Amino acid sequence: MEKAQDLRFGDMILDETCLFAHRNGRKIQFTRNERALLLALTRNPRRLMPRDRLLDEIASESNVSDRNIDFLVNRLRVKLGDSAKSPNFIATQYGEGYVWIAVPSSVAPIDALLVIAPAFGLPGSPFSRQASSLIDQLREMIAEGVGDGHNVIVAEDWTPTDRLRYFLQVSFFARNGHLDCAATLREMPSRRIAKALRLQLDMADAASITNEASRVSNGVIEVLRKALGHASTGLGIRAEEPAETRLQKASSVLLSTNPRWVEGGEQLGRDRKQDPDNADIALQWCLHLFTRLTTTNPFGEMSLEERYRMESEIDATVLDCLPAIEANPLLMLAAAKLLYFINRGHLELAEDILERAFAQTTDFAGALPVMGQLRYARGQFDEAVQYFDRGIAMVELNPLYHIHIRVLKCLALLAAGNHAALEGAVPTIDPDIPCPPEIAWMIAWTFAPADQELPQASADALAAIGPEGAIGAVEYLYFTSARHLVSEQARANLMHNLIAHVTRFHGERVVPAFILRSIGKVSPAEHTHGQTALEAGIGARLKY
Template sequence: MDDDIRFGGLIFDKSFLFARRASGEELKFTRAERAMLLLLTGNVRKIVTRNRLLDAITGAGSDSADRNVDFVINRLRAKLGDSARNPSFIATQYGEGYVWIAEPSEGPNEALLLIGPVFGLERTASGEPARAFLLRLRDIIDAQTADNQIVVLELNGQAASSKSLFSLEVSFYDDGKCMHCAAVLRKVATGQILQTFRLMLDAAGLPASEPDIESVVAGLKSAMWRQATTGQGILAGPTDQPLELQMHDTARLFDRSDESWATMSEQLSEARRSQPGDPQTELMWAMHLYARILQNPADLDLRAAHEEDIERCVFDHLAVFQGNPIFLLGAAKLLLFTGRGHLALAEQLAEQAFLSSTAFASAFSSLGQIRMCKGDIRSAVDLYDRGIELSVPDSEFRVYLMVLKCAALMAEGDRSRLDKAVAALYALKPVTRLQIGLFVAPPGPLAPDLTLVVGQFDAARAKHAILHLHYVFARLFVREDHRENIMRGVIGHLTERFGADVVPDEVRRSVPRLV
């Protein structure tokens, strides 16, 4: 209807009594939930205080549970399929309230996969086995994709009416003995064929022989994953993002939790089994190891083993990446990350990728990090600004570049410009204040919301936070004063609360004057 309001993959009626997903699933909201939705969605990207939310949900007809703002928020998130850690709709602003971060959209969201058009059903004696198979196929694929990704089934033989990233064209033929099924997976934008399969169905709509439906889904998912991750081949546009972000975005297409890298591990492990020694797969595996280290830098043995594997992978396949700028930039990023004396080579590779391709934004990102770590902060910030200008507004790539710019300004000790950069980052993505606010806060009293964040720490978590910031950023800087500027704030805040023992030994060796 014209009065419907669309946010992401959900369509709300004007009163916010109901919402429906593209799959047809309908959601119904309580009075308190409706009041909260009306207030939040009427203030997109603005902080709504807890007191305003409490005023909205209390009153006649409310029960004790409805008078608990956090309880209603959690109930809403559960219905919306939202995550507190990685929100698509409601972000928490600790100490202040909540923010509705989803932007309204005017048209239907693009589906991940359109199953259709479907041909041949009208020529079969009974189309029930075919329909049962298609419904089962849609449900299994949908169960293995993220909540905000849509899988659409169109049973007619007309031209597809839904917009989608991929399409699966299906044909059926009944020879009187069994139902034959043939399907072609395509990338919609180019028409490129990515995968085909053929099978026979029994009367219940189940494959009568190999492959079974689970194998079909695994093959389709693998083909979509590889295309979404490396589909541009050796060509890269000025606004294309780096390999690690492409991989992360692709993983989030197929994951229903916050741990999208677990999905990437599963896909890469299967790809390595089916194509052993494939250079692109091996570099993506190295990127996956890089992400695993970032999740747990405290495991020193695992860290050393993964760093060695990353280094070996890059050098084993470096010659193959010479003609692919995105993979060449990925190799440069990994060599920088290992911290094993490859800074000059990493810069050479990034310069080569920039000069020989149109991958401007990705090159600006990689070159900026290398220049930053070498100590050329002015050049790094200029490169980040150029990348930000090329990046898509509201994209994770832009957020990523803005975080890197903040790191560069923090290393330089330029508090005035850092405060402006941080404010711009928080305005773009409010949840980042909770994620990095403690790290970029200056020494001295913390803001109330960051005080609440630290209040949730114990000594072990404080130690991990210090180690994480040092490993991800500070250790890579050549200059000790830059490392000190990165670490000064967080060490000061956390040692004040927990004592000097929360500073790990490797951090003490890196910035001895701070401890």
């Protein structure tokens, strides 16, 4: 039998020996019999394990006489937070045995600004209670100091990875009746030490522990606030503005709907001429061009030649700026987003810039959509959705940010062919939000199932744009959302609904040949009921 590996099931991590599990920073320990039962089940996933087989597994691991499998399973379910009626981990096969039904999930980024990783090494130590108290106080003080929207968690036995987080390792060493303690704050993924402190603890004095927790917390908060401040200056956001104001502005500064990019083109053009070597102004100008490309009327207002010219200008300008922006993570985020968007073969470069910027910005809301988009491009749709969901959870941010990131999530679900999840995720656009009606129609047609009739108002709008407008709509979706996908199948998934709707109204000629080539050859098969040959050919290739 192969050795079991560490497994992640949602928010629970089960270690390879089944001695313990971790969930949200809490350690779950198992008895010897529970461990033997878990090993037998997890090493035989989705296989029926009869009661007598499970009894044998326990007998081989323990001399305890209690072999009541049903009792042990119920005890495991309590520890795992499982339900017999609606199981996520252990299903009952009545009259026969049990089945491990949980499917391992991919490793997700830890959703936290800071991970506190205590290294206790104090089993049975008389100082265990004081050490745990210190860790709890550190977490509470730091969380309060950095403010809402930035999670601080404790994860014992956590191993630092390349997931781009700050982590605070607090090490304890007990000897000769004394407890030595040191705290080291590191920046990820570089592992650069940002702060290191030795703690002076008097175990007999609770006030000593609180004072030292406060001293360490203040040092850590200073570093984190400085990082958050650096992440929110540039692109027109001034360093002298209050930190909360800067972070609020920075959350939406990379959106194409930002009024500064929509309305400020003339002033940016003048600023660019006056100071052509200023990388910040140059990237602001590129964001203006990006906004013109994404907020233009989709129904044929911009020619392909004009689009190519603007994207070429963005390409050359961003590449020229790269050496000058390494010290400013917000400018790096802008560069990564722009290089991703123009789709000129810079995906790896954009990923490198973004990873290094994100390491400095931590859980900065403005970075989450860009992180998700680059995962989306690679076809890592589960990870992309996790980043988008983290942005959606930041309820204090403005409505335009929320609409933007919800649409990005739906595009990822559509590209993945996950229609079940998509059905409940499509956002309703509040009429009070200033979204151009043409863009609102594009959102509606993109996510409306291809095999369903459009609502009357939506159908009337699609009919009214005519064949030329339909060509523009297909090109718009392709250039803004589909061409970035590495997978041909994912591009086909993304374009399918819109192509089905526009061809139903305006015929197959409204789909440009270069787009058909990008999503794969479409078989000129005979028509199926209710579909054109084009729809049938694409539909046959989709993942339902």
